[in-house]
Amino acid sequence: MKIKKILEVKNLKQYFKLDKNTVIKAVNDISFDIYKGEIFGLVGESGSGKSTTGRSIINIYQPTGGEVYYRGKQISDPKIFRAERKFINRNMQIIFQDSTSSLNSRMTIKEIIEEPLRIQKVYKNKDARFNKVVELMNLVGLDKMYLDYHPYECSGGQRQRAGIARALSVDPEFLIADEPIASLDVSIQAQMINLFKKLQRENGLTCLFISHDLAMVRYVCDRVGVMYQGKIVELAETKELYRNPIHPYTQALFSSILVPNPNCAEERTRIAYHPVSDIFSEEKSQLSEVSEGHFVCCSTLSF
Template sequence: MNKEKILEIKNLSQHFKLDKNTVVKAVDDITFEIYKGEIFGLVGESGSGKSTLGRSIIKLYEPTSGEIIYKGNRISDKKIYKKEKKYLNKSMQIIFQDSTSSLNPRMTVADIIAEPLKIQGIYNSKEERLNKVYEMLNLVGLDKSYINRYPTEFSGGQRQRIGIARALCINPEFIVADEPIASLDVSIQAQIVNLFKKLQRKRELTCLFIAHDLSMVRHISDRIGVMYNGKLVELAEANELYNNPIHPYTKSLLSSIPIPDPRYARRRNKIKYDNSMHDYSEDKPKWVEISSGHYVYASEKELCIYDQELNII
């Protein structure tokens, strides 16, 4: 894997103030990086802060604190972001979870995919933009005869492909894919995952792939981060995370993956995670590299236990 960093997140927090006494820490002091050509999976249950993190990185939300460094530029700085905004809007794109609401029902497929091209002023003529639309439809496996149809005429999987084509049409270097397969059936999910892998090979696509389905994320991701309650609790290469999970929450998620074998599923023990098992009143947790490329959020006491577990493995 190319080790050129395309994105660095340093101590990023995104807090929302509900009233005078209530603050929701949707993202709380998170640090990680994404390398060029890498698909970085981000998993966790609903409400863990995954989508908020993705939207904060793409600057749909203004982060409360911390740094976002994209290709060497600290875009969390408002002055730098304002100066680089046009370039960043072209270089960074997002694919939304809900393809129905993210596509304008009054626009044809051709207009939807060509809209970013118009905004960025990439092509001067309508013919050039239309040729690019044809190219993108072919890339995502849709027929060019669809260009004059509207989003409501398509299935969920087809709409998601249109959303992917729109995001890719201006050749971005980095994409946030916010649960792009969550609302799709299993067969269509596999098609979308295969599409991302193809784009990674052909275009060296760099992607933050947000999902809650660990079984699917394993097949698409080079590395995987696990989020719980606004915190990144574990990060490792995909195979390492599945074979040697360390944090109790990660173990709980892995134990809940559906298995298409009723007899084995009945015998399997699901691990229940209870956040109260951690006593951080005095022994404060920190983000630690417990083995090469394998990070975990833990206190000193927990680190000793995790080290013993790794030695046993």
């Protein structure tokens, strides 16, 4: 049975002009697909363009170039996006990395989680909406005593859980999770990851999972793309990528994964990445399939 594409990203570019002589190429001509029921990971160092990619997909940033298709509709086109806005907002949600700035400090936690339900008219009365809010809070491990709290009265982890509950409130088909567990305690991190896996298994949730946590990405994601300076330098199924990283940057990145064993940590070799001018040259290279489903950014396949 053929797996259905939910999202297609084609030659996406997101440039920011600082002044007349300086342009930041935050996302520089990247392409990838995400299939129904898949959790697709994006990893890379800070400033590599991961968060900007997620924000460009959902049109928080209007892309400089390229195309984004959701269920065959070109949502990167401003006219189509405006016409399909309610449909897009009902089916696509984002969990923001910064829970402080993404939550309205004038609203209570109850109002924040309830707002999408009210706008989308998912439930017809207040009691049904309230019961859904309490259910969502229980789902993300947030006690209902926080219903009338404001974001500034909560810890960073509690705010993040409220943000996750808000994103899940309308049962979206596609979720962009931008560092969703970074500010959570380890026990709550495990709870959230198990929640994502459960939603994937039972509801067919499709997710773009953006993270620095390489060990967590290995556990939760089906395929992973590695970003460096606005480009995807390697993309493969998770097991294949972690077993056989090919691009020098991917090798250097994976060598930095922390090992919870002092003896192994002392013996491991850290790899330093130095941009090279050979087949992995950034200017000359393009994403090429080196084996089935394994893509590497290079200028030739003779390696």
